Amino acid sequence: MFFPRPASYDDSTTRLRPIGARIRPRVAVAAACAVLGLGLIGGAATGSWLTGDSPGIGAPSAYTTAGTLWHSAPVDQLFPPVIKGTGAGPGGADRTWTRIAVAPDSTCENAFDPLLHRALRQAGCLRLLRATYTDATRSHVTTVGLLFTKADADAMNALRTRFTEDGLDRRTDLMPRPYAAKGTVAEGFGDAQRASWSIAVLTDAPVVAYAVSGFADGRKVTDPQPAAEAMKSTSVTAPAQAGLGYEAQGVADRIERRLRATVARATEEPS
Structure with a gap:
């Protein structure tokens, strides 16, 4: 017997979309946000070190x-x-x-x-x-x-x-x-x-x-x-x-x- 591929419903359009096609873009977006967030945090820390906003870090005595x-x-x-x-x-x-x-x-x-x-x-x-x-x-x-x-x-x-x-x-x-x-x-x-x-x-x-x-x-x-x-x-x-x-x-x-x-x-x- 042949079983069709499972599907999920989109409430806004009631159109069937494959589960894999829906999850993969979300995973990619989440990963991109995480990378961007880490970049912003790292950039802020680096900028603070270079400008001396964070005393005791990188500042010679x-x-x-x-x-x-x-x-x-x-x-x-x-x-x-x-x-x-x-x-x-x-x-x-x-x-x-x-x-x-x-x-x-x-x-x-x-x-x-x-x-x-x-x-x-x-x-x-x-x-x-x-x-x-x-x-x-x-x-x-x-x-x-x-x-x-x-x-x-x-x-x-x-x-x-x-x-x-x-x-x-x-x-x-x-x-x-x-x-x-x-x-x-x-x-x-x-x-x-x-x-x-x-x-x-x-x-x-x-x-x-x-x-x-x-x-x-x-x-x-x-x-x-x-x-x-x-x-x-x-x-x-x-x-x-x-x-x-x-x-x-x-x-x-x-x-x-x-x-x-x-x-x-x-x-x-x-x-």
């Missing part, structure tokens, strides 16, 4: 941004040609420092004395930037450095605690090395000429900022003194009497401020 500045920020932004030091000298005197040399960015190999290199090793060395400045009289020279580390915020906090609690930032065997650029007044600024220094382990950026100062005439210094000590009114060492503690601290502070200002500009929301 200030700490992360700071770690990229060694290759993304112009040299003049980190190490300006001239630094104004209003009230940065002894007795609140104004200071001006002029950049005389910028070292090529480098690794940390041979950049620090062995003990300082060992103390900083736990943070890792991503890149080192350095520049050397002289004062208005060209009698003092100061090298300032920004060591970009590989450490996260917790590791930088631990390193800072170690430096401050163990007094590593005040030990004469942990002084930073200068950058003695040939053909400048800092050409004779070597390890033996280091007079005063400052080291700051930052915790809001993966950076160690430092500065070391000395005499431009290349004289050797037998009694180097950390900047914090050399700036005391009771200090009678040669670096203190010459104001070299103010030179190191003044330059280091202002380069550190510029670093933070650069980070702030790089992470601020677009208007």
Whole structure:
């Protein structure tokens, strides 16, 4: 016996339509709607990520941004040609420092004395930037450095605690090395000429900022003194009497401020 194909009724026309012919278009329409809906949702999420409407998704933190500045920020932004030091000298005197040399960015190999290199090793060395400045009289020279580390915020906090609690930032065997650029007044600024220094382990950026100062005439210094000590009114060492503690601290502070200002500009929301 032969049985005819089943059919269903359309109430509006009472015309017979095969079931398969009716279901297949509906399935196709439903699938198209689902794809379109997912596309709209995905597009909205992508647009929100690109425009920054959804905080915390795809937006780099200030700490992360700071770690990229060694290759993304112009040299003049980190190490300006001239630094104004209003009230940065002894007795609140104004200071001006002029950049005389910028070292090529480098690794940390041979950049620090062995003990300082060992103390900083736990943070890792991503890149080192350095520049050397002289004062208005060209009698003092100061090298300032920004060591970009590989450490996260917790590791930088631990390193800072170690430096401050163990007094590593005040030990004469942990002084930073200068950058003695040939053909400048800092050409004779070597390890033996280091007079005063400052080291700051930052915790809001993966950076160690430092500065070391000395005499431009290349004289050797037998009694180097950390900047914090050399700036005391009771200090009678040669670096203190010459104001070299103010030179190191003044330059280091202002380069550190510029670093933070650069980070702030790089992470601020677009208007």
